Amino acid sequence: MRIYVYVSQQDPELIGFTSDQAGANLPIELGPWHQEELSGVVIIDVGDDPIAEAVRHDGYCIVTDRSIQ
Numbered sequence: 001m002r003i004y005v006y007v008s009q010q011d012p013e014l015i016g017f018t019s020d021q022a023g024a025n026l027p028i029e030l031g032p033w034h035q036e037e038l039s040g041v042v043i044i045d046v047g048d049d050p051i052a053e054a055v056r057h058d059g060y061c062i063v064t065d066r067s068i069q
Helices: 050-058
Strands: 002-008 014-018 033-035 060-064
Touching (some): 014 050
């Protein structure tokens, strides 16, 4: 599964993970969103990963940088 990483410009502590390359399915009320500069996309095996499971189920997952430290 390819997962794209976005950061909210409204609240830089909000990180959006999405299967949509353009980030169009991220919540508008938490944006605007900008794609995080990575050396590529994140590929995660769905397995037991809660972010991957949320993206598979809902199309995206929103976390705060405090919750993933």
